Amino acid sequence: MSPTMNPTGILREAMKLPARNQKLMLQVILLTLAPFSLLVLLHYLVASPLLQKVEDTYESSSLDPKDLRSLVALEIPFLVALCIVSVFGTIITIHASAFTYVGKSLSLKELMLWIFSTWKKPAITWLYVSLLTIAYIVVSLFSIQLPTLILIGTTNATYACSWLVAILAALLYLYFAPVWTLGLPISVVEDDCHGLMALKKSGKLVEDDDDVLGPVIRISSMLVATVLFCLTNMFTFVVHTVFYFECKRSHGEKLDMELGPGYHSVPTIINAS
Numbered sequence: 001m002s003p004t005m006n007p008t009g010i011l012r013e014a015m016k017l018p019a020r021n022q023k024l025m026l027q028v029i030l031l032t033l034a035p036f037s038l039l040v041l042l043h044y045l046v047a048s049p050l051l052q053k054v055e056d057t058y059e060s061s062s063l064d065p066k067d068l069r070s071l072v073a074l075e076i077p078f079l080v081a082l083c084i085v086s087v088f089g090t091i092i093t094i095h096a097s098a099f100t101y102v103g104k105s106l107s108l109k110e111l112m113l114w115i116f117s118t119w120k121k122p123a124i125t126w127l128y129v130s131l132l133t134i135a136y137i138v139v140s141l142f143s144i145q146l147p148t149l150i151l152i153g154t155t156n157a158t159y160a161c162s163w164l165v166a167i168l169a170a171l172l173y174l175y176f177a178p179v180w181t182l183g184l185p186i187s188v189v190e191d192d193c194h195g196l197m198a199l200k201k202s203g204k205l206v207e208d209d210d211d212v213l214g215p216v217i218r219i220s221s222m223l224v225a226t227v228l229f230c231l232t233n234m235f236t237f238v239v240h241t242v243f244y245f246e247c248k249r250s251h252g253e254k255l256d257m258e259l260g261p262g263y264h265s266v267p268t269i270i271n272a273s
Contacts, residue, residue, distance in 0.1 A: 021100045027108045028096045032089040039085055043078050050074065083130075091115055091122045094188045121194035125187040128195050129180045136176065140169040179203045 018025040050071050057064060095115055099106050106114070147161035182202035187194040193201060 017097060017100055021096075021105060024096055024100065024106065024108060024111065028092055028111075031092060031108075035085045036082075036089065039078070039081055047071070047074050047078065087123050087126050090126060090184060091119055091188065094122065094185050098185065098189050118188070121187045121198075122184055124195045125183050125198050128199060129183060132176075132180055132199075136173065140166075140173075143169060179206050182206065 050067065054067050054071050057067065092111070092115060095111055096106075099111070144162050144165050147158045147165065179202050180199060182205065183198040186201055186205075187198040190198075190201075
């Protein structure tokens, strides 16, 4: 295995890739985040009031079926739009990464023209991957509940069996997920290879290489994503904390922190020389 073909080498190469074409990668990031952020904001403004109404009436047992139908009719277009945005983000990211990796410098206009002429192949593969993922989740959830249905009741044995099935399903997903995800770059880079053909080829590539490579890369990517999520979450709370104090300042309130009754001051010990 070459130095680049180990998980650390691949992750290092992936992190260095945006620096090779900073302008294009920045444009890709903006084109990916902008529609998604706009969609989330629009969903919050349009669907949140109706969703809150449905939740309140459901809790008080006075749910109006019309409100529920309206919510479903509203969520379906948002779900379709979210899928379109997700497919677009996936395709443009893979295209930009592929051209940058092989050393071809493209402008955003050239990249978009290339995508418009080849988007069907990765879109079909994305659909296959999504359907496989949904099917796997459904089968996994049913399998987790199966011990309860067979043993009838909730005992320590059923809980143990359910947890064991859940762990096995998660481990098995760590094998399948890299294979399915690898099918997307294959459908972008290679001609006449998409859908099931791309997934079969990705399975062969992962099988021919080190069997542990795919799951390790998947776990590493999940860890990086978790760290980024935690940092984003921390920054969100920092922003809200600053916003809180600025609101207090604007209302002329005193900016102070009370340590509370559980705090006991510790006397300072000065060593006599």
